[in-house]
Amino acid sequence: MSLIVQKFGGTSVGDIARIEQVADKVARFRADGHDIVVVVSAMSGETNRLIALAQDIQERPDPREMDVLVSTGEQVTTALLSMALIKRGVKARSYNGSQVKILTDNAHTKARIREIDDANMRRDLAQGSVVVVAGFQGVDENGNITTLGRGGSDTTAVALAAALKADECQIYTDVDGVYTTDPRVVDGARRLEKITFEEMLEMASMGSKVLQIRAVEFAGKYNVPLRVLHSFEEGPGTLITMEDDGVMEMPTIAGIAFNRDEAKLTIAGVPDTPGVAYKILGPVGEANIEVDVIVQNVSHDNTADFTFTVSRSDLPRAEEVLRSVCEKLGAREVTSNNKIAKVSVVGVGMRSHAGVASQMFAALGEENINILMITTSEIKISVIIEERFLELAVRTLHSSFGLEKDPSKEGSA
Ligand code: ADP
Ligand code: ASP
Ligand code: MG
Secondary structure, X not given: OOEEEEEEOHHHXXXXXXXXXXXXXXXXXXXXXXXXXXXXXXXXXXXXXXXXXXXXXXXXXXXXXXXXXXXXXXXXXXXXXXXXXXXXXXXXXXEOXXXXXXXXXXXXXXXXXXXXXXXXXXXXXXXXXEEEEEOOEEEOOOOOEEEOOOOOHHHHHHHHHHHHOOOEEEEEEOOOOOEOOOOOOOOOOOEOOEEEHHHHHHHHHOOOOOOOHHHHHHHHHOOOOEEEEEOOOOOOOEEEEOOOOOOOOOOOOOEEEEEEEEEEEEEEEEEOOOOHHHHHHHHHHHXXXXXEEEEEEEOOOOEEEEEEEEOHHHHHHHHHHHHHHHHHHOOOEEEEEEEEEEEEEEOHHHHOOOOHHHHHHHHHHHOOOOOOEEEEEOOEEEEEEEHHHHHHHHHHHHHHOOOOOOHHHHOOO
């Protein structure tokens, strides 16, 4: 008998029929003798619906009130699933974040979990109840409702698993595991048996929303055995694993991630003097805008062009900040483009294999896809390209790196 945390995402609890199906599944695990904590998301589309309501009132509503609003979606599902379990004769009790309690900092709409009180959950489990917890939400030290950022129910699940020292955290969703790339974009995408925490973290950071980044961080930090599975189809799913757990022969590239949420700004003709990068990016940071890829080109007239990317929703504000910087520094102009995207190849095998970058650039070149910016880390290479080439780029790279093939059956890619 083990303690399992199971998280069901939005589409898996999207209507009553599915909630009943989830209840059947949880009931089966319970009948097998496992202790179960279930974390649920809001019914699919609900969080978006609530955000749209708020934005009908104001473009940037008050963050505290936003959290009060969007946290309601998850509360609905906890009650419905608990009812469905009770109907089946399974003891169940629902909890919202503050009832658990999941203590977070006070960064509304992107709060971080600080501490989890496991007393209520342990008591219920000891009494044979399934504990059903609302994902995505917590409470700050002053009792304000907070939320953990989009996709945050994954993080709730992993954090509960860490706090309870669960035997496994199972993320049930609408795909049967983590794939070499988004299976909705590339037909030939292949489910991975295993992926390392490090690779999963890069994949998530680079745009694969199958797991929230912080969930992966938590799992790595607290050693939580984590598996992604299909809610309604049987199968082994994908295990997120420590790299050196045995004789795993890692392929060079694990997968390809992409992100459309990118916009690019250039400030041209900046005097090329020490400290200028700070003079440009300092004000951007002060405006709470996160900068992603940065490139600086120096031209022969001793001026520099400085280009960086931000998330699309931050573009108007970033442009405003940059125009005032442009005036102050006597630079030539500010230009922007929000029709760009980022494609990343990720794999721990890159550490020991040279030539990944050149293979990537050659494959894109053959398809006449122009690379606008490049950035790398030890286990990842990302390029910024025009958005209209995104799907072609992902498909091209997927086949260039032989990701359709199963390396354990066909030799390493
Ligand atoms: P949930 O509502 O269950 O949390 P999400 O929509 O957040 O589900 O995440 C699952 C989706 O992630 C899949 O439907 C798939 O389109 C997308 N996805 C993106 N990249 C990948 C990948 N590499 N492997 C699997 N799914 C991916
Ligand atoms: N309901 C929230 C969202 O849509 C949290 C989650 O589903 O993980 O982002
Ligand atoms: Mg999700």
